[in-house]
Amino acid sequence: MESFNYLRRLAREARWRLPREEAEEVIADYTELLEGDSRSKNQLCQDLGTPRQAVRLLDEHDHAYRRWLVVFLGLTFCIGAPWVWLFDHEPLIGLSFLLMLTAVAVSLIWRHCSRQKEGVKKTPLPRGLRPLLAVQALAMLAVVACIRYVLWIMFTDISNPPQIGWTVNQVILLAGTFGFASGLFGLIHTRMADRRWCAAYLFGLTVVLFCMQILMGMGSMNLDSGTGTIWVWIAQRCSMVLAAGVLASGVALC
Numbered sequence: 001m002e003s004f005n006y007l008r009r010l011a012r013e014a015r016w017r018l019p020r021e022e023a024e025e026v027i028a029d030y031t032e033l034l035e036g037d038s039r040s041k042n043q044l045c046q047d048l049g050t051p052r053q054a055v056r057l058l059d060e061h062d063h064a065y066r067r068w069l070v071v072f073l074g075l076t077f078c079i080g081a082p083w084v085w086l087f088d089h090e091p092l093i094g095l096s097f098l099l100m101l102t103a104v105a106v107s108l109i110w111r112h113c114s115r116q117k118e119g120v121k122k123t124p125l126p127r128g129l130r131p132l133l134a135v136q137a138l139a140m141l142a143v144v145a146c147i148r149y150v151l152w153i154m155f156t157d158i159s160n161p162p163q164i165g166w167t168v169n170q171v172i173l174l175a176g177t178f179g180f181a182s183g184l185f186g187l188i189h190t191r192m193a194d195r196r197w198c199a200a201y202l203f204g205l206t207v208v209l210f211c212m213q214i215l216m217g218m219g220s221m222n223l224d225s226g227t228g229t230i231w232v233w234i235a236q237r238c239s240m241v242l243a244a245g246v247l248a249s250g251v252a253l254c
Contacts, residue, residue: 014055017055082212083208
């Protein structure tokens with residue numbers, strides 16, 4: 001059991017730090033080495049080093065890992081900054097679009113480079129990717145449903161508008177938070193499992209930016225004659241975000 005736990009931790013470290021093919025080779029070697037091993041955890045760490053130490057000793061391309069770390073931090077910022085701005089009264093819409101373009105370009109280039117190194121292998125989509133993309137889409141649909149309800153209330157029955165507005169705002173924030181969390185989950189799994197998890201990252205970013213557009217529309221919402229014009233403008237921007245996100249996610253799935 002101790003050798004199993006050691007191997008499980010080593011597998012996580014290897015897949016995080018090493019290129020995928022090299023990581024699988026290391027895991028296979030250590031699996032063979034530790035098969036039936038009865039040493040305790042302390043003995044294993046004393047003889048082989050901790051999983052992190054063992055992987056670092058095998059890492060002959062530390063510069064490649066550092067480049068990956070820079071990419072990871074950059075892509076995390078691209079999805080994390082818009083998520084933080086969701087809770088701001090004046091979200092930076094223009095900058096968020098720039099971050100989306102940057103995230104799409106960097107993630108697809110990184111994915112393309114990984115694909116060239118590993119070769120093109122036709123395999124089924126990773127388990128769990130389709131359900132995650134479906135739930136991300138449902139989160140976006142929930143936001144759309146809430147906004148449709150708000151617009152219907154505005155022009156028919158405006159009783160209890162503060163309570164309605166607060167509830168809708170919370171739904172949008174929850175959807176945006178889920179988009180951020182699922183996108184980060186996809187980014188990590190892109191490195192550790194399958195490059196096609198990048199689609200979950202890109203669609204999670206799309207959900208966050210979609211929610212930003214809606215919140216900006218809610219902040220501009222009033223009952224004057226300009227309301228319709230504002231929402232047409234917001235609908236156009238939401239459509240642009242959605243189209244870009246779906247296209248980028250589709251490319252990442254290839």
